[in-house]
Structure formats: C-alpha cells, structure tokens
Amino acid sequence: xxxxxxxxxxxxxxxxxxxxxxxxxxxxxxxxxxxxxxxxxxxxxxxxxxxxxxxxxxxxxxxxxxxxxxxxxxxxxxxxxxxxxxxxxxxxxxxxxxxxxxxxxxxxxxxxxxxxxxxxxxxxxxxxxxxxxxxxxxxxxxxxxxxxxxxxxxxxxxxxxxxxxxxxxxxxxxxxxxxxxxxxxxxxxxxxxxxxxxxxxxxxxxxxxxxxxxxxxxxxxxxxxxxxxxxxxxxxxxxxxxxxxxxxxxxxxxxxxxxxxxx
Amino acid sequence: xxxxxxxxxxxxxxxxxxxxxxxxxxxxxxxxxxxxxxxxxxxxxxxxxxxxxxxxxxxxxxxxxxxxxxxxxxxxxxxxxxxxxxxxxxxxxxxxxxxxxxxxxxxxxxxxxxxxxxxxxxxxxxxxxxxxxxxxxxxxxxxxxxxxxxxxxxxxxxxxxxxxxxxxxxxxxxxxxxxxxxxxxxxxxxxxxxxxxxxxxxxxxxxxxxxxxxxxxxxxxxxxxxxxxxxxxxxxxxxxxxxxxxxxxxxxxxxxxxxxxxxxxxxx
Numbered sequence: 001x002x003x004x005x006x007x008x009x010x011x012x013x014x015x016x017x018x019x020x021x022x023x024x025x026x027x028x029x030x031x032x033x034x035x036x037x038x039x040x041x042x043x044x045x046x047x048x049x050x051x052x053x054x055x056x057x058x059x060x061x062x063x064x065x066x067x068x069x070x071x072x073x074x075x076x077x078x079x080x081x082x083x084x085x086x087x088x089x090x091x092x093x094x095x096x097x098x099x100x101x102x103x104x105x106x107x108x109x110x111x112x113x114x115x116x117x118x119x120x121x122x123x124x125x126x127x128x129x130x131x132x133x134x135x136x137x138x139x140x141x142x143x144x145x146x147x148x149x150x151x152x153x154x155x156x157x158x159x160x161x162x163x164x165x166x167x168x169x170x171x172x173x174x175x176x177x178x179x180x181x182x183x184x185x186x187x188x189x190x191x192x193x194x195x196x197x198x199x200x201x202x203x204x205x206x207x208x209x210x211x212x213x214x215x216x217x218x219x220x221x222x223x224x225x226x227x228x229x230x231x232x233x234x235x236x237x238x239x240x241x242x243x244x245x246x247x248x249x250x251x252x253x254x255x256x257x258x259x260x261x262x263x
Numbered sequence: 264x265x266x267x268x269x270x271x272x273x274x275x276x277x278x279x280x281x282x283x284x285x286x287x288x289x290x291x292x293x294x295x296x297x298x299x300x301x302x303x304x305x306x307x308x309x310x311x312x313x314x315x316x317x318x319x320x321x322x323x324x325x326x327x328x329x330x331x332x333x334x335x336x337x338x339x340x341x342x343x344x345x346x347x348x349x350x351x352x353x354x355x356x357x358x359x360x361x362x363x364x365x366x367x368x369x370x371x372x373x374x375x376x377x378x379x380x381x382x383x384x385x386x387x388x389x390x391x392x393x394x395x396x397x398x399x400x401x402x403x404x405x406x407x408x409x410x411x412x413x414x415x416x417x418x419x420x421x422x423x424x425x426x427x428x429x430x431x432x433x434x435x436x437x438x439x440x441x442x443x444x445x446x447x448x449x450x451x452x453x454x455x456x457x458x459x460x461x462x463x464x465x466x467x468x469x470x471x472x473x474x475x476x477x478x479x480x481x482x483x484x485x486x487x488x489x490x491x492x493x494x495x496x497x498x499x500x501x502x503x504x505x506x507x508x509x510x511x512x513x514x515x516x517x518x519x520x521x522x523x524x525x526x527x528x529x530x531x
Contacts, residue, residue: 005442009345012337013354019334019410020361026382027372039380106273108463109515110471112488113280114273116508120283120501121276140273194363201365203474204488208495217367224371224478237368248363252356 024241031238036231053235059219063239066216069131070199073138078192080139081146082184088147089154100151106141114141115208122209129211137209138202142195149191149255153184190254193247201244216240277512284506288499303506313490317510320486323401324469327408328416328462334409335416335461340450342417343424355421362414367474373407374478399481407479408469415468416461423457424450456526463522470511487511 030038034046053059088099106114118137122129161183165175203217210218216236223233287300307313342354361369376382377397384394397403427450435445473488480486487507494504 006345009337009341013341016334016338016413017357020357020413023369023372023376023410024361024364026376027368030375038375038378040375040382040385102274108467108519110467110488110511112471112473112491113508113512113515114276114471116491116495116504117273117276117280119495120505121279123501124279124283197363201367203367204472207492217365220367220371221474224374233371237365237371240365241368244364245360248360251363252359 027234028238028241030234033231033234038230038234049231049235053232056229056232058214059216059232059236062214062216062219065131065213066200069134069138069215070196072135073142073199074192074196076135076139077142077146077195078188081143081191081195082150082188084143085147085150085154086180089151103144103147106144111204112208115205118205119208129209129213131213133209133211134206134213134215137205138199141202141205142199145195145198146188146191149187149194150184153187157183186254190251193251193254197244197247197251201240280505280508280512283502284509286502288502303503306503307507307510313507316485316490317487319401319484320470320488320511321514323404323408323486324466326405327412327469328465330405330409331413331416331465332420332458332462334413335420335458339417339420339424339454339457342421358414358417362418366411369411370407370475370478373403373410377403377406377479399479399484401480401484403479403481404475404484407475408465408472411475412465412468415464416458419457419460420454421457423454423460427453459522459525463519466518467511467515470514 026040029042031049032045032047033042034044034048035042084103088096088103091099115137118133118140122133127133157180162175162179165179166172170178201217202215203221206215206218207221214222217240220233220236220240223229284303285299285301287302338354338358342351342358346354377399379394379396383397387393387395397406431449431453432445435449440448471488473486473492476484476486476489487510491504491508494500494507
C-alpha cells in the first residue's frame with residue numbers, strides 16, 4: 001500500500017473510533033453536570049447528583065431487580081447453553097444444521113418479535129407477568145450467547161484428547177470434568193460475563209415480559225420519556241455503563257488469554 | 264434439556280404469536296376470543312398508515328445496513344491487513360466495548376448530542392456553521408442506528424478479510440491487477456459472506472427496534488415496533504400487535520434464507 005493510502009486508511013479508522021467513542025464520553029460527562037437542564041457545554045460540574053440518586057428508593061429497587069434478573073438468567077443460560085453446545089457439537093447428522101440455525105434465531109430475529117412472541121405466549125397460557133417471565137425472556141437470549149462462545153471453542157479443540165481419556169479408562173463424566181471442562185472453562189466464563197452484561201442492560205424484550213415491574217433500563221427509559229429526574233438519569237446511565245463494561249472487559253481478557261493459548 | 268427449554272420457551276412462543284395473530288379482542292371486555300379471523304391482516308393491508316410505517320422501518324433498516332457496510336470496510340480492512348497483532352487486539356477490544364456496553368445509554372447520549380442545545384450544535388457553532396436541527400427526525404434515527412450497530416458489521420467483515428490468504432492477493436497483483444481491481448474482483452467477493460452476516464444484525468436489529476424511534480425520532484417516525492408496543496401497552500390488543508409483528512418475521516425469514524445462500528452462516 002502507498003504511504004498516502006496508509007494515511008487515508010489511518011484517518012478513516014481514527015474517524016470511526018471517534019464516532020464510536022465520543023458519544024459515550026459525552027454521556028459519561030453529563031453525570032457530573034451541576035445543572036438540571038441538559039445543555040452543552042456543561043457550565044458547572046458537581047458530584048451532588050450521585051448521593052441524590054443513591055437516595056432514590058425506586059432506583060435502588062430497580063437496580064436490585066436488574067442484578068437479580070441478570071444473575072439468575074446467566075446461571076440458567078450457562079448450564080443450558082453449555083449443554084446445548086456440547087450436544088450440537090457431538091451431532092453428526094443433518095439435524096445439526098437445523099438446530100444451529102434455530103439457536104441463532106433469538107439474536108438474529110428482531111427483539112420486538114421475541115418480546116411479542118413471549119408476551120402472547122404468556123397470555124395464551126394465562127401466566128401473569130412476574131420475575132420469572134422476565135427470567136424466561138432473558139435466559140433465552142443469554143443461552144444463545146453462551147452457546148455461541150462454547151461451540152466456537154469446541155470446534156477448535158481436537159476431539160482426540162477426549163478419546164484418549166476414554167481409552168485410558170476414564171468414564172464419560174470423568175473425561176468431561178477433567179478434560180473438556182478445563183478446556184472450555186474460559187469460553188463458558190466469557191459467555192457468562194457477556195450474557196450478564198446483555199441481560200443487565202436489556203430493554204426491548206423486557207418491556208413485554210416485565211408487567212408492572214421495573215428493571216433499571218426500564219426505569220431509565222420511563223424517566224427519559226417523561227423528561228423527569230434527568231440529572232438522576234445521567235447518574236444511573238453512568239452507573240449502567242460502568243457495571244456493563246466490567247464484565248465485558250473481563251470477558252475479553254478471558255478470550256484473549258485463551259486465544260494465545262491455542263496459537 | 265436445553266432443547267426442551269428452547270422449544271418450550273422460544274419456538275412455542277413464536278407459534279403462539281402466529282396463533283394470536285388470527286384472533287381478535289372482544290371490544291367490551293378486552294378478552295381474546297377463541298375465534299379464527301383475518302381481520303387484523305385486513306386492517307394492516309388496507310390502512311395506508313401501517314403501510315407507511317412498514318416502508319419507513321424497512322427503508323431505514325436498509326439505509327443503516329448500507330451505511331454500516333461502507334463505514335465498516337476501511338476499519339475491518341485495516342484491522343485484518345494493515346496492522347500488527349498487538350494493535351489488532353487493541354482495535355478488536357475497542358470495537359467490542361461499545362457492542363456490549365449499554366444500548367440504552369448510547370441512544371440517550373445521541374438524544375442529548377442532537378438536541379437543540381446539544382454538543383453537535385455547539386460544535387457546529389464553534390466552527391462557524393449554522394445550527395442543524397436533525398434531532399427528532401428520520402435523519403437522527405439513521406445516524407443513531409448506524410452508530411449502534413456498526414460493531415456488528417465490523418466484526419464479521421474483519422473475520423472474512425482476515426481469512427483471505429496473502430497469496431491470493433499476491434497472485435492478483437502478479438497477474439497485473441491494480442489495487443482497485445484487486446479490491447473489486449478479489450477482496451469484495453471473498454468478503455461478501457462477512458458483509459451479509461453483518462447485515463443480518465444491522466438489518467434485523469433496526470427492524471425490531473422501538474426505543475430509538477421513541478427517544479430520537481420525531482413525531483411521525485413510528486416504526487413497526489412502536490405500533491406493536493402501543494398495541495400491547497396502550498390498547499391491550501395483543502392479536503393486532505401479533506399480526507403486525509408477523510411482518511418483520513416474514514421479512515427476516517426471507518432475508519435469512521438469502522443470507523444462507525450467500526454463505527453468511529459460516530461467517531457468523
């Protein structure tokens with residue numbers, strides 16, 4: 001590539017990174033704005049909205065519910081997603097194609113469709129919307145995240161190791177625990193962290209499955225639409241970004257370490 | 264066991280969606296009557312409002328997909344072919360971060376940026392340009408959706424470009440092709456499955472959104488999702504909402520079938 005080409009390419013990449021990150025930087029800055037009118041540039045900075053927001057019982061209840069939902073949904077998704085990946089990986093017939101296609105659907109189909117489908121399903125059976133209906137919705141797409149991570153890892157692993165373990169007299173359970181599990185553990189972990197971040201932040205499906213309950217994203221969404229308590233919204237948004245970024249960074253470390261291991 | 268969960272919770276729910284699309288609501292009691300009817304679909308087919316909403320949704324989803332494909336290209340190319348492994352890992356992390364960080368927070372950021380006294384107008388004013396009023400419009404939705412789903416396009420395009428062996432490009436050069444010809448005749452066709460894989464996400468995620476139109480769209484920028492949301496939340500007419508939700512389902516089913524043909528599933 002010519003020098004001019006490289007400079008142009010570098011400039012384009014810098015512009016795209018700026019496009020991706022400037023909005024996030026701006027929204028993080030708003031949390032420290034003293035005024036309760038949202039305008040730019042920010043005239044005065046203050047930390048006063050942080051204790052104010054923490055004192056809001058509604059916000060704390062929503063935070064608690066979101067953490068509970070994310071933890072439960074992730075736990076279910078880890079078990080089912082890992083099992084599904086192992087089952088699909090072992091399948092050798094044409095059903096495998098169909099199953100792997102069906103498993104992409106919850107993330108490939110529009111979210112409003114998943115939400116609407118679950119909603120009409122619950123209504124169909126006369127199930128009242130509750131904590132568990134939120135869980136069912138979240139676990140379904142979290143399962144897909146874990147599944148994708150684990151199956152990608154399984155495809156890269158040589159099957160010969162498990163065969164060797166079986167030949168040496170270990171039972172299937174022991175081979176799983178001593179051979180397969182340690183090799184897929186970081187992929188499962190990364191999938192779990194991403195699923196947690198996704199669930200913590202989900203709003204589109206949740207609206208249809210939450211009924212009268214309020215998760216943190218639903219609280220933010222409601223407050224923005226009503227135009228109320230905007231400084232508190234800024235602080236909550238700051239917190240949500242912080243809470244979702246930690247598991248995402250951890251997941252990347254896990255996957256990065258595993259990537260080096262296999263190369 | 265996962266299969267049971269998946270069938271019971273997801274596939275059966277999709278089936279329930281289909282069934283309820285053919286039901287109707289008793290206008291007095293608000294209960295869903297166990298009768299079969301095409302009334303919902305008749306309203307959707309005849310009322311021009313719903314046609315406009317559907318065309319707007321699909322049109323913006325297509326525009327966002329094309330925009331992201333163009334924006335993703337130089338970045339994915341640089342990641343795959345122009346930088347060393349260390350910088351590549353950093354760039355990869357930078358693309359993944361916004362992909363997984365709060366969706367709602369990022370939409371809200373744009374609401375503030377595009378607002379009348381937001382950062383965009385401040386920046387325009389600072390460099391001596393007139394104020395823009397793109398907040399609360401279809402333009403705003405186009406920008407915000409393109410922003411939201413860009414990482415979903417970059418990653419598969421990068422994966423596709425990374426897989427192309429150097430020798431293929433060298434062969435193209437040796438056979439006398441210039442950079443532009445190699446790009447058009449070799450790189451683009453080989454990266455196409457990646458672009459299609461990315462477009463599944465950019466297209467589908469835009470198609471099913473209702474939060475972004477509510478927060479940054481103006482009056483008269485409803486999406487299919489907004490009508491569905493209002494039918495469930497406000498008028499409690501689940502059959503009608505379900506009937507309208509069948510439309511993106513059909514659009515996506517067609518899209519996925521075409522994507523499969525183009526080999527996008529191996530590139531996911």
